[in-house]
Amino acid sequence: xxxxxxxxxxxxxxxxxxxxxxxxxxxxxxxxxxxxxxxxxxxxxxxxxxxxxxxxxxxxxxxxxxxxxxxxxxxxxxxxxxxxxxxxxxxxxxxxxxxxxxxxxxxxx
Amino acid sequence: xxxxxxxxxxxxxxxxxxxxxxxxxxxxxxxxxxxxxxxxxxxxxxxxxxxxxxxxxxxxxxxxxxxxxxxxxxxxxxxxxxxxxxxxxxxxxxxxxxxxxxxxxxxxxxxxxxxxxxx
Numbered sequence: 001x002x003x004x005x006x007x008x009x010x011x012x013x014x015x016x017x018x019x020x021x022x023x024x025x026x027x028x029x030x031x032x033x034x035x036x037x038x039x040x041x042x043x044x045x046x047x048x049x050x051x052x053x054x055x056x057x058x059x060x061x062x063x064x065x066x067x068x069x070x071x072x073x074x075x076x077x078x079x080x081x082x083x084x085x086x087x088x089x090x091x092x093x094x095x096x097x098x099x100x101x102x103x104x105x106x107x108x109x
Numbered sequence: 110x111x112x113x114x115x116x117x118x119x120x121x122x123x124x125x126x127x128x129x130x131x132x133x134x135x136x137x138x139x140x141x142x143x144x145x146x147x148x149x150x151x152x153x154x155x156x157x158x159x160x161x162x163x164x165x166x167x168x169x170x171x172x173x174x175x176x177x178x179x180x181x182x183x184x185x186x187x188x189x190x191x192x193x194x195x196x197x198x199x200x201x202x203x204x205x206x207x208x209x210x211x212x213x214x215x216x217x218x219x220x221x222x223x224x225x226x227x228x
Contacts, residue, residue: 004151031212042200042219043152050212087151095215096165099151 002026004100006088011106012078020073020086020103028093032064032071035087037102043087046073075105083107111135113220115201121226122191130186130223134203141184142202142217143176152200158184191227198222 003025012018024032031050035043049055049064049071061074073086085102092098114133122128134141140159144152154168160181169175173191178184188195202217 031215033216042221045216045218048212048216085149089151091215094165096154096157097152097217099153101149101151104149 002090002092002098004088004090004098006086006100006103008101009104009106011108012075014078014080014107014109016078017074017076018078018105020075020088020105022071022073022088022100024069024071024088024090024098024100026090026092026098029066030091030093030095032062033089033091033097034060034062034071034073035089037085037087039084046086078107080107080109113201113203113218115199115220115223117223118221119224119226121228123228124192125190127187127189128191128225130188130199130225132184132186132201132203132220134182134184134201135218137205138203138218139206140204140217141178142204143184143186144200144202146198146200146222148198152202155186188225191225193227196225196227198224 006022031048033048034046036046037043047062049062054063059076064071085104087102088100089097116131142157143155146152156166156176158178161178173189176186200222202219204217205214
């Protein structure tokens with residue numbers, strides 16, 4: 001079957017760095033996506049990876065290892081506004097997104 | 110439009126009534142997706158369209174659920190004879206294309222959703 005695993009909840013301190021891990025099993029693979037979702041709002045696109053390695057976008061970076069079925073989202077210089085759920089989604093051979101349940105990130109001052 | 114628009118934002122209905130949820134995708138986007146999202150969970154796939162063709166409806170829970178996109182733009186998700194278990198957030202997303210090519214064109218953009226409550 002197809003499956004995405006990510007931690008349910010994480011806590012970090014303002015100004016620090018946090019890494020949110022995601023492992024996936026899909027029928028075929030066409031990319032790994034990260035979305036941010038604030039409480040009561042729609043998911044918004046953050047980043048994607050299709051090749052192995054690190055993609056950096058400002059304070060956010062995303063890493064992919066296709067051989068290990070593993071990705072992580074790295075958030076630097078955490079701000080209170082980063083408190084949200086972070087959704088990992090893998091695109092399968094039919095170009096459908098298989099979604100994880102999301103990781104709720106709590107930022108403490 | 111500038112973004113994906115969904116209406117109504119909130120819908121309260123009585124058990125047994127039919128409801129129609131509307132989605133207006135980003136102008137020019139080929140693909141349109143319907144999801145259902147429970148609190149604290151990721152989106153659950155329901156169905157999707159490329160242009161006006163429904164490509165996959167395997168996620169629709171039962172035959173009370175149907176969707177259409179007759180002119181390849183606005184889509185309607187209809188739930189007949191609603192039940193309390195249908196209460197959820199229903200989200201629509203659209204993307205520029207649906208397959209291959211530049212991955213950036215596969216990015217799905219979500220609407221604000223319709224919160225359905227069945228009493």
